[in-house]
Amino acid sequence: MDFIVGKCLCEQITISITKEAYSATDRTYVCHCKNCRQCGGSLSAVAVIVPLSAIQITGEPKIYQDGKTDSGTVIQRAFCSNCGSQLYTASPTMPGVQIIKLGLFDDIPKPSMELYCKERPSWEKPIDGTKQFHAMPARQS
Numbered sequence: 001m002d003f004i005v006g007k008c009l010c011e012q013i014t015i016s017i018t019k020e021a022y023s024a025t026d027r028t029y030v031c032h033c034k035n036c037r038q039c040g041g042s043l044s045a046v047a048v049i050v051p052l053s054a055i056q057i058t059g060e061p062k063i064y065q066d067g068k069t070d071s072g073t074v075i076q077r078a079f080c081s082n083c084g085s086q087l088y089t090a091s092p093t094m095p096g097v098q099i100i101k102l103g104l105f106d107d108i109p110k111p112s113m114e115l116y117c118k119e120r121p122s123w124e125k126p127i128d129g130t131k132q133f134h135a136m137p138a139r140q141s
């Protein structure tokens, strides 16, 4: 199987995703929520939802339990304890997947959705051709 490999800044942790999962742009999004901004120290987060079976991780991520969410669900935010790079998030409401931060990779695929647009700064424009969601889209079953 072909893998695309991403690394944290210090390169102690690598995340490999199958090429097929990496290029599933319908699962790729930008999140403007405040939690994503704060933990990344950045304008927004760009991530892809990947089944666990399509992910390989080397190194030992540290997990922050983030309970400061809209729904009150505690989500796991994984990061490198050496360099602080954000790696992925996981939620008990989305079993079987991890949401991988695409900033770790070269050649980031274009997202298809933007979430939490209500928290996007007024001066930042929507990305052409993406679906805009005020907050979190309703989950499809």
Ligand SMILES: [Zn+2]
Pocket: 008, 009, 010, 011, 012, 013, 080, 081, 082, 083, 084, 085
């Ligand atoms: Zn690191």
Ligand SMILES: [Zn+2]
Pocket: 031, 032, 033, 034, 035, 036, 037, 045, 116
């Ligand atoms: Zn977010």
